[in-house]
Amino acid sequence: MAAELIKLYPENPEIKKIEHIVNVLKNGGIIIYPTDTVYGMGCDIHNQRAVERICQIKGIKPKKHNFSFICYDLSNISEYTRALNTPVFKMMKKALPGPYTFILEANNSVPKILNSNKKTVGIRVPDHAIPRLxxxxxxxxxxxxxxRDEDDVIEYSTDPELIFEKYQHLVDIVIDGGYGNNVASTVIDCSGEEIEVIREGLGSIEELL
Known part of the structure; x- marks a missing residue:
């Protein structure tokens, strides 16, 4: 069965459409959605079958892949990570919501499929109403x-209609939130003694460090 293509406006997403998408997630569905950086593919973190489906689509192994997850805000983050030290907390408070992924020490609330050989988890709070809602x-x-895109020039797919064409028989919903960015988030590892920038992306490092 083909996926649904659902148009949502980031400035004022329709709550009935949001509720419908959430019901699909609760039933193990996979969605593609816009963020403040690139388009993402995702599912409910507690649905093992859905996580396995994403791994099949992307040709990756769950135990080896560095998954991240989207949280609503900083209070949401504390449910899944070990206590943050003051400098890290201050930096995250300054950066989020925004185009950053923070790698943090995971706690026991992180589902085992995400936490299998890793003691860390990537956390995102995008500056975008749709994923946060x-x-x-x-x-x-x-x-x-x-x-990602197979194109040699463009690393990430930005056109939701083209994304829909490619993934319509693989996922359950593609959200059209307008053209996406083609620059990913800045990744900052805060799980060790020293804060380390793993990837420079859309988020400015100078503003944080």
């Missing part, structure tokens, strides 16, 4: 992985 309505984070 979905998380808020769902009541828990959404697993996220970027939609």
């Amino acid at each position: 979905l998380v808020k309505e769902l009541g828990q984070p959404i697993l996220t992985t970027s939609i």
